Amino acid sequence: MTAKLAPPAGADVWLLRQPKPDDITGVLEMTELDENELQRARACRRQSGGYLYAAAHIALRRVLATYVGEPAGSLEFGRGPCPCCDQQHGRPILLRPQSELHFSLSHSSGIVLIGVATVPIGVDVEKVPTAETARVCTAALHADERAELAEVPECAGTSAFGRLWTRKEAYLKGLGTGLGRDLSLDYLGWESERHPKGWSVVDVPAGPRHTAAAAIGYDGAPAGPVTLRWLPIESLFSGTRADLTGRDSVLAELAA
Secondary structure, eight states: OOOOOOOOSSEEEEEEEOOOGGGOOSOBOGGGSOHHHHHHHHHOSSHHHHHHHHHHHHHHHHHHHHHHTSOGGGOEEEEOOOTTTOSSOSSEEEEESOOSOEEEEEEETTEEEEEEESSOEEEEEEEOOOHHHHHHHHTTSOHHHHHHHHTSOGGGHHHHHHHHHHHHHHHHHHHTOGGGSOTTSSOOSSOGGGSOTTEEEEEOOOOTTEEEEEEEEOTTSOOOOEEEEEOOGGGGBTTOOOOOOSGGGEEEEEOO
16 A cells, blocks of 8 residues: 555645756656556657656656555546536546545646645646747737736746746636637636636746646635645656655645
8 A cells, every 4th residue: 555645635736847868867667557648658759758748647646646545556547527518528537546536737848747636626837938829829818818918028928928828727627628618718817816716726836947827626615725745756766665745745835
């Protein structure tokens, strides 16, 4: 049995940074992945992309195993119904073992983010976009979000857009719709009191080259603390003991 971590009173957000290839000294525990995960890792065109995909999914398994007390390789995943069409491509769920936990996974350009809660949760991390990407994608946003971005100085515009975009994606992943929901419907801008009712949305510090966010759906219940935890890449290597229950894994409490 794996050492257990109590379910979070609010939400736990786990951050993993992939080291540079020359700094990687261990071998990922690929035996914990299922065949679908292995095929998708191998299908990545770049070796670094395949490594990140594999690391992200091993991380997800080992983090969830810490809460449910089962071996990481024994976990089985599925999808819940989509709120838009009721097809089975909504939020990810644990099929085996059955659990009260909700979780979300995101990875981008060397960063992995995992959210765990007993209520719906979505997380997103993105590399800070180019000015052209920000310009094109801004047109799809809520009118008030577009107005706020228009007031941001040009030198800070891409980072501001990135923060807003990751909030948006985290919220839509928490809903279970993903980008199937019109991006202009929901306001996730600077005025937090105008964010969707029943949801707490927090920015997650991910370094100067990335923006990240977590959205937690409390649906009227008191919002609990959001704890940022560190996940070292070495904990995903073959032969390592995936004990993530120590106090030294906690980085910060994030304010909503």
